[in-house]
Amino acid sequence: MEPWIPITIAAAFLQNLRSALQKHLQGSLGTRGASFVRFGYGFPVAVLYVIALHALAGYRLPVPTFGFAVWAVIGGLAQIYATIMLVHLFSLRNFTVGTAYSKTEPMQAALFGLLILGERLSLGTVIAILIGVLGVMTISVARSPLTAGSLIRSLTSRTALIGIASGGVFGISAVAYRSASLSLDGPNAVMQAAVTLACVTGFQTLFMLGWMLLTDRSEIGKVVRSWRTSSLVGFAGVVGSAGWFTAMTLQQVAYVRALGQIELVFTFMASVFLFKERVNRLELMGCLLIVAGILGLLFF
Structure with a gap:
């Protein structure tokens, strides 16, 4: 088995755990605060x-270049705004559908x-x-009557548009991170990914801390x-993130993110067992399609 596969599965599990904890935090923190903790409390660990x-x-330390800095900033900003949109989604629909x-x-x-x-x-x-994305779309309409009109309304709703935008911006950040990591002249993929993660997380911490200082200082206390x-x-x-960065240094982003859809299986488990949310048959079918897409990805 290629190393990026177990690394991606582990990263997806940890991402699901982080999202579940962020949803819990949203009750006491605002959207920005719940998003900031991912970076602020993670930066020391990354270092x-x-x-x-x-x-x-x-492992020797690679020396960052100007090109690395540009890609790191693009990826860092994209991930901040994608995370804010994702956390906001949790307040619009249930945990499973929001993800x-x-x-x-x-x-x-x-x-x-x-x-x-x-x-x-x-x-x-x-x-x-495409099979995996079809599974996602099945889940997105699982709570609505299955008609052409309801499908169009679901896919053009505010929730859907924010979710699709979140996915797109996450996609941009992932490609930017791969570009940043590959631009480093490091000893191996693990060290390149680690340095990229530390630099990006440090930038994100400073950016969001400054943002909260200017807009809502009380959020920092919370x-x-x-x-x-x-x-x-x-x-x-x-x-x-260390897992994602390493996997994306080893393999193309589309492959890594497609396998990462296994997170939705973990999300279903969190939805049922942690948040006591009901899952209907269409949502279960969508989950099975996602699993089928993942198996097809690994086969091909």
Whole structure:
């Protein structure tokens, strides 16, 4: 098995855990505060990860370039706004559906990968991704009557548009992170991904801290007071991001993000067992389609 596969599955699980904790935090924090904890509490962990790789594993530190900085800033800003949209989605519909809309990302990431990096996909891979996206669309209409009108209304609703936009911006950030990591002259993919993660998380922390200082300083106090749960969000987020960054350094973004749709299976489990939300047959069918798409991706 290629190493990017288990790394991606682990990253998807940790991302789902982080999203579940962020939803819990949204009751005590605003959207920006719940989004900030992912970066602010994760940054020290990211720095320690780089130090450990350098001091214990003996990996040399790559020297960032101007091109690296440009891609890191683009990816960092895109991820901030995509995260804010995703956290906002949780207040519009239930946890499962809110996450499902953002899972149109693989197709959008494939397009951005083609346009920005010139990366092409095989026909079998495109079909597998489409099956997964069909699963996402099935989940998105599972709570509405199955008519042409309801389908159009669902896909053009405010929730759908925010979710699709979130997925698109996540796609941009993923391609930018791969570009940043590949631009480093590092000893291996693990160290390149770790340095990229630390630099990006540091930038995101400063950016969002400055934003909250200018717009709502009281939110900073809430973030500090929620340190127990927030630190868990930061830890899960940065460890998961380390997995994503490493996988995307090893493999094309579209493949990684398509396999990452397995997160929705974890989301169903969190929805049922943590948030006591009911899942109907169409949502279950959509989940099975996503799994079928993932299996097709691995086969092709």
